[in-house]
Amino acid sequence: xxxxxxxxxxxxxxxxxxxxxxxxxxxxxKKEFDTLxxxxxxxxxxxxxxxxxxxxxxxxxxxxxxxxxxxxVISQDDALANVTTKIEGHFALPKVVMKDD
Amino acid sequence: MIKEMREDRAxxxxxxxxxxxxxxxxxxxxxxxxxxADIDAQLAALPEDGLLRGVPxxxxxxxxxxxxxxxxxxxxxxxxxxxxxAHIVDKxxxxxxxxxxxxxxxxxxMGGTNLSAYSGPTHNPYDLTRMTGGxxxxxxxxxxxxxxxxAIGSDTGDSVRKPAAFCGIVGVKPTYGRISRYGxxxxxxxxxxxxxxxxxxxxxCVTLQVLAGRDDRDMTSSFLEVPDYLKELDSDMxxxxxxxxxxxxxxxxxxxxxKVFNDLMDALRERGAxxxxxxxxxxxMKAILxxxxxxxxxxxxxxxxxxxxxRFGNVVKGETMEELMKNTRTNGFGPLIKKRFxxxxxxxxxxxxxxxxxxxxxxxxxxxxxxxxxxxxxxxIMAPASDNPAPHLDDSSADELSANYLIVENYMAMGxxxxxxxxxxxMGFDGDMPLGLNMxxxxxxxTTMFDFGKxxxxxxxxxxxxxxxx
Numbered sequence: 065x066x067x068x069x070x071x072x073x074x075x076x077x078x079x080x081x082x083x084x085x086x087x088x089x090x091x092x093x094k095k096e097f098d099t100l101x102x103x104x105x106x107x108x109x110x111x112x113x114x115x116x117x118x119x120x121x122x123x124x125x126x127x128x129x130x131x132x133x134x135x136x137v138i139s140q141d142d143a144l145a146n147v148t149t150k151i152e153g154h155f156a157l158p159k160v161v162m163k164d165d
Numbered sequence: 166m167i168k169e170m171r172e173d174r175a176x177x178x179x180x181x182x183x184x185x186x187x188x189x190x191x192x193x194x195x196x197x198x199x200x201x202a203d204i205d206a207q208l209a210a211l212p213e214d215g216l217l218r219g220v221p222x223x224x225x226x227x228x229x230x231x232x233x234x235x236x237x238x239x240x241x242x243x244x245x246x247x248x249x250x251a252h253i254v255d256k257x258x259x260x261x262x263x264x265x266x267x268x269x270x271x272x273x274x275m276g277g278t279n280l281s282a283y284s285g286p287t288h289n290p291y292d293l294t295r296m297t298g299g300x301x302x303x304x305x306x307x308x309x310x311x312x313x314x315x316a317i318g319s320d321t322g323d324s325v326r327k328p329a330a331f332c333g334i335v336g337v338k339p340t341y342g343r344i345s346r347y348g349x350x351x352x353x354x355x356x357x358x359x360x361x362x363x364x365x366x367x368x369x370c371v372t373l374q375v376l377a378g379r380d381d382r383d384m385t386s387s388f389l390e391v392p393d394y395l396k397e398l399d400s401d402m403x404x405x406x407x408x409x410x411x412x413x414x415x416x417x418x419x420x421x422x423x424k425v426f427n428d429l430m431d432a433l434r435e436r437g438a439x440x441x442x443x444x445x446x447x448x449x450m451k452a453i454l455x456x457x458x459x460x461x462x463x464x465x466x467x468x469x470x471x472x473x474x475x476r477f478g479n480v481v482k483g484e485t486m487e488e489l490m491k492n493t494r495t496n497g498f499g500p501l502i503k504k505r506f507x508x509x510x511x512x513x514x515x516x517x518x519x520x521x522x523x524x525x526x527x528x529x530x531x532x533x534x535x536x537x538x539x540x541x542x543x544x545x546i547m548a549p550a551s552d553n554p555a556p557h558l559d560d561s562s563a564d565e566l567s568a569n570y571l572i573v574e575n576y577m578a579m580g581x582x583x584x585x586x587x588x589x590x591x592m593g594f595d596g597d598m599p600l601g602l603n604m605x606x607x608x609x610x611x612t613t614m615f616d617f618g619k620x621x622x623x624x625x626x627x628x629x630x631x632x633x634x635x
């Protein structure tokens with residue numbers, strides 16, 4: 065089904081997901097992935113020809129256009145309460161252009 | 166327990182303080198709590214009435230609590246303090262419940278052992294060398310140890326029902342949409358359910374009465390009316406039909422589990438129930454775990470992309486935004502979470518989506534179709550919740566390709582695939598360790614599920630059973 069992957073493959077994939085793996089973590093994931101691939105072969109034993117994907121348990125609509133009224137408001141202070149670096153009512157990120165300014 | 170506590174109005178404060186002190190006294194042994202709550206303010210604000218008035222409860226640490234730290238047992242959220250309450254917190258407080266603690270869990274609810282918690286594992290109250298199961302292990306431990314009569318968990322694969330089995334208590338996962346998930350940190354949105362633990366079926370009825378109902382802030386929340394579960398409770402088994410899940414039973418290895426389960430089925434027959442063996446397609450049953458693993462991890466990878474330390478969370482600074490995010494996420498997630506994100510991302514790659522993610526979603530539909538067919542004829546599907554009692558904390562002996570592991574230890578995810586109500590109840594013991602039975606019923610038929618649970622409780626006598634923590 066799938067070719068086996070090496071540890072470097074998983075390190076690269078992790079970088080795309082915005083975190084890094086240690087050598088040890090990458091090797092461990094490689095080993096676990098091999099077992100997972102064996103488990104995924106079990107999906108092939110099920111004939112899903114003419115079967116639609118199931119996205120949610122129930123396919124009845126429970127959403128609707130609500131009245132355009134203000135509810136459940138939080139203040140700007142609350143919205144920023146968990147921000148580590150904030151400046152004048154905004155959350156702040158490291159400056160990436162004209163860094164010396 | 167809940168009724169007695171509610172009616173003991175004069176001692177409401179004493180009962181809550183005793184629960185709080187008991188949970189604190191057990192902390193060194195169980196490690197069930199992440200954060201203890203301020204009970205004084207809640208006691209001062211107790212409503213005059215309510216189904217849970219004066220009842221001490223605990224919340225899994227992924228339930229948003231305004232002003233009270235909510236970590237999901239992940240380093241990345243270790244300093245996170247929500248600025249709003251989850252819908253169920255509003256409901257519980259309106260009903261008079263007092264939150265005494267936020268409980269330990271697998272990191273971001275992604276696990277079945279409670280071993281991946283950032284603060285370390287919860288220990289099983291029946292044997293401190295064993296695990297509680299997960300991911301809602303801390304809540305299960307506090308209920309089993311008798312600290313609180315009810316605690317909230319969440320269930321994406323079996324995260325309430327498996328710890329309930331390992332800790333000898335009732336674990337309820339109601340129908341998808343029955344309880345609002347607004348304010349619950351997500352894992353996999355198409356599979357996530359709010360669930361809970363109690364030590365009796367009556368308490369399970371009262372709790373669902375409080376928690377169930379429509380909430381416009383959860384787009385999957387049901388409009389269906391909430392029945393009076395306690396009033397409708399009826400343990401008469403005449404005319405009830407039970408399908409015993411043959412695929413699970415024939416793959417059991419533990420003689421104690423086989424005997425306890427068979428004896429219980431005989432007892433249900435004696436009370437008038439029709440009990441038949443019912444086999445699902447074996448290949449379909451073996452495909453449940455890989456399908457679950459793919460769907461859950463693909464959804465989790467997407468859901469948790471907002472954990473970057475910028476708007477909230479335990480940030481690790483960097484020279485650039487990318488470096489800040491990478492530093493934060495590298496430092497913030499444990500190895501198991503990283504593994505799951507990597508696998509989830511792999512399943513979502515364009516070249517893999519059809520043969521992996523979409524294939525898993527198709528398998529899901531076939532599993533649910535088989536369950537629906539079975540429940541046309543039968544009122545409940547039953548099987549042991551696990552072959553063995555709670556494993557030891559260092560146990561890594563599972564053969565992950567055996568039918569025993571693939572089916573017996575992981576079939577309960579079918580309740581999440583379908584969204585059908587599912588519950589684990591204590592059914593007996595293997596030595597000193599409890600064993601659980603799982604049942605699944607038709608959607609929104611929690612009343613039927615509680616009827617079966619009550620009949621089993623009457624047979625076993627396991628009502629308000631507590632572990633003596635040594």
